[in-house]
Amino acid sequence: MTMIWLNGEFLPADRPAILANDRGFTLxxxxxxxxxxxxxxxxxxxxxxxxxxxxxxxxxxxxPLDDQGLTDAVMGIVGANGLHDAAVRLTLTAGPAARGLPxxxxxxxxxxxxxxxxxxxLPPARLIIARRTYRNEKxxxxxxxxxxxxxxxxxxxxxxxxxxxxxxxxxxxxxxAEATASNFFALIEGQWVTPPVADGALPGTMRASLLRSWxxxxxxxxxxxxxxxxxxxxxxxxxxxxxxxxxG
Amino acid sequence: MTMIWLNGEFLPADRPAILANDRGFTLxxxxxxxxxxxxxxxxxxxxxxxxxxxxxxxxxxxxPLDDQGLTDAVMGIVGANGLHDAAVRLTLTAGPAARGLPxxxxxxxxxxxxxxxxxxxLPPARLIIARRTYRNEKxxxxxxxxxxxxxxxxxxxxxxxxxxxxxxxxxxxxxxAEATASNFFALIEGQWVTPPVADGALPGTMRASLLRSWxxxxxxxxxxxxxxxxxxxxxxxxxxxxxxxxxG
Numbered sequence: 001m002t003m004i005w006l007n008g009e010f011l012p013a014d015r016p017a018i019l020a021n022d023r024g025f026t027l028x029x030x031x032x033x034x035x036x037x038x039x040x041x042x043x044x045x046x047x048x049x050x051x052x053x054x055x056x057x058x059x060x061x062x063x064p065l066d067d068q069g070l071t072d073a074v075m076g077i078v079g080a081n082g083l084h085d086a087a088v089r090l091t092l093t094a095g096p097a098a099r100g101l102p103x104x105x106x107x108x109x110x111x112x113x114x115x116x117x118x119x120x121x122l123p124p125a126r127l128i129i130a131r132r133t134y135r136n137e138k139x140x141x142x143x144x145x146x147x148x149x150x151x152x153x154x155x156x157x158x159x160x161x162x163x164x165x166x167x168x169x170x171x172x173x174x175x176x177a178e179a180t181a182s183n184f185f186a187l188i189e190g191q192w193v194t195p196p197v198a199d200g201a202l203p204g205t206m207r208a209s210l211l212r213s214w215x216x217x218x219x220x221x222x223x224x225x226x227x228x229x230x231x232x233x234x235x236x237x238x239x240x241x242x243x244x245x246x247x248g
Numbered sequence: 249m250t251m252i253w254l255n256g257e258f259l260p261a262d263r264p265a266i267l268a269n270d271r272g273f274t275l276x277x278x279x280x281x282x283x284x285x286x287x288x289x290x291x292x293x294x295x296x297x298x299x300x301x302x303x304x305x306x307x308x309x310x311x312p313l314d315d316q317g318l319t320d321a322v323m324g325i326v327g328a329n330g331l332h333d334a335a336v337r338l339t340l341t342a343g344p345a346a347r348g349l350p351x352x353x354x355x356x357x358x359x360x361x362x363x364x365x366x367x368x369x370l371p372p373a374r375l376i377i378a379r380r381t382y383r384n385e386k387x388x389x390x391x392x393x394x395x396x397x398x399x400x401x402x403x404x405x406x407x408x409x410x411x412x413x414x415x416x417x418x419x420x421x422x423x424x425a426e427a428t429a430s431n432f433f434a435l436i437e438g439q440w441v442t443p444p445v446a447d448g449a450l451p452g453t454m455r456a457s458l459l460r461s462w463x464x465x466x467x468x469x470x471x472x473x474x475x476x477x478x479x480x481x482x483x484x485x486x487x488x489x490x491x492x493x494x495x496g
């Protein structure tokens with residue numbers, strides 16, 4: 001039976017765990033991280049903890065554990081499910097509260113960890129440029145991994161409906177920001193390029209790692225610039241997926 | 249004991265009801281309505297049903313009940329709690345699913361109804377203009393009552409921290425869009441004015457009703473225009489709150 005970790009307790013995944021008045025459910029008042037665990041090691045955990053704390057600071061949410069405690073919880077839920085490799089999702093919300101926007105004076109945040117399988121090798125992704133929505137680079141939340149993913153959801157639906165695998169989201173200036181749930185890299189004239197955070201790219205943990213290891217640069221990209229790309233990649237904390245090309 | 253209504257069942261509100269993998273919780277893949285019930289009558293129910301269906305159509309979510317069924321559920325949860333007057337929140341999400349943005353082929357949407365008390369008479373609201381975030385009138389979701397309320401949450405926090413009661417959110421052009429969880433009306437030269445939906449105002453059910461009964465007009469408003477307002481009001485489905493003025 002799959003187990004989840006909720007505020008320090010291990011519980012079965014198939015039974016309700018969240019109160020109906022949890023602000024993560026009612027108002028999207030939350031953040032998350034998705035962490036790759038391989039051979040019993042949580043990858044880039046320090047970067048995940050740092051981003052979680054930056055987001056929690058901005059939202060005014062307390063993080064109930066220190067970094068070691070978060071790491072122990074990640075390894076705990078992986079172990080409780082008898083796994084060595086897993087995708088662990090860590091969700092932090094403002095917890096249960098009465099109706100209304102103001103948070104209660106005494107907050108009981110919800111910290112939830114769930115496990116999934118790491119994605120296997122995927123075929124190169126065929127992309128579209130999303131038309132139904134865009135990435136708002138002016139929102140403070142474009143820099144935080146908040147639980148509100150509707151832009152990504154409808155853009156992904158748009159891609160699937162057109163026979164593609166994923167969509168690139170443009171920002172308000174028409175620059176490429178990222179894909180629906182991954183960062184984007186293009187190899188242009190021998191140089192790896194990725195959109196800057198100021199263009200609406202989420203500051204991904206894998207992105208930060210590849211900026212160093214690929215000697216990549218942050219530069220604004222128009223869709224037309226991708227005609228000159230000799231390789232393109234989608235990157236998440238869980239891995240790297242090559243891009244076959246843009247369709248349509 | 250307070251009861252909730254979940255997918256046709258009455259359950260106690262103090263026990264977990266939502267699965268940890270509900271997309272409303274994990275991805276903000278949901279919509280809601282807040283309905284005033286007074287003396288056993290659900291007010292403006294037709295408008296709430298219409299807006300819910302418009303949002304569900306846009307998101308591609310099925311609504312599991314017809315309008316009569318939704319009304320019966322609203323009255324059912326009010327009655328189950330022994331109430332005649334209540335604020336009923338109706339939340340529709342894409343339901344439980346495995347990790348990832350694509351919805352499962354066979355969707356089991358979550359329909360949840362909860363009750364709260366109607367707000368009493370509140371003192372006139374002191375407002376600020378939110379600086380930490382803004383209302384993105386270009387997002388398709390500014391027209392839908394999606395569960396993602398982070399802009400409103402941090403703007404309300406900003407207001408409370410400054411000793412105000414609520415905040416007006418400007419849009420990307422610097423026009424007034426709405427308050428953090430209510431529409432905004434100003435009486436200017438004897439004419440009630442409210443920001444158009446194109447400026448980022450949620451198409452509120454009370455707003456629609458007041459546009460008719462107050463003979464109000466939709467017009468873009470700059471903060472400076474409010475200097476000429478002789479009265480201002482915040483309006484929600486639950487009621488109307490006068491504005492004392494802007495501070496700071």
